[in-house]
């Protein structure tokens with residue numbers, strides 16, 4: 001089964017309470033480890049960006065569950081592609097705290113320093129996630 005990378009952006013709904021993030025990370029980490037999925041989740045203001053890597057079957061299965069989750073809405077797929085190597089192989093579900101979304105970093109990959117992930121290209125979103133990972137790992 002081909003190794004696949006999926007990236008989407010979405011918007012938190014009112015059902016996303018403050019406790020939801022911990023729940024999502026806990027359940028996600030458990031499931032992703034079981035299913036051989038690696039990746040990263042970011043949340044800022046009300047927006048999510050998530051990158052998932054794994055077998056096509058596991059990615060499709062997980063994404064279908066994520067799509068039905070009422071804690072977020074307006075899920076827009078930015079990337080679904082066949083890849084040769086994982087970038088987040090150490091992270092079953094890395095999470096980047098909001099404080100790491102600095103304005104200079106957002107500006108580097110966006111039209112402005114305001115975080116508007118729906119306006120980002122597939123490549124910009126992916127490169128931003130890679131840069132988060134690089135900075136976060138070296139902290």
Ligand SMILES: Cc1cc2nc3c(=O)[nH]c(=O)nc-3n(C[C@H](O)[C@H](O)[C@H](O)COP(=O)(O)O)c2cc1C
Nearest residue numbers: 024027028031032048050062065066069071072093
């Ligand atoms: C923004 C967001 C990201 C999520 N990411 C994952 C994920 O990476 N893996 C996962 O299994 N569930 C993830 N979930 C949770 C799923 O929507 C769903 O609640 C969960 O997979 C159900 O797990 P279960 O089938 O074990 O009950 C995410 C939910 C949201 C709102």
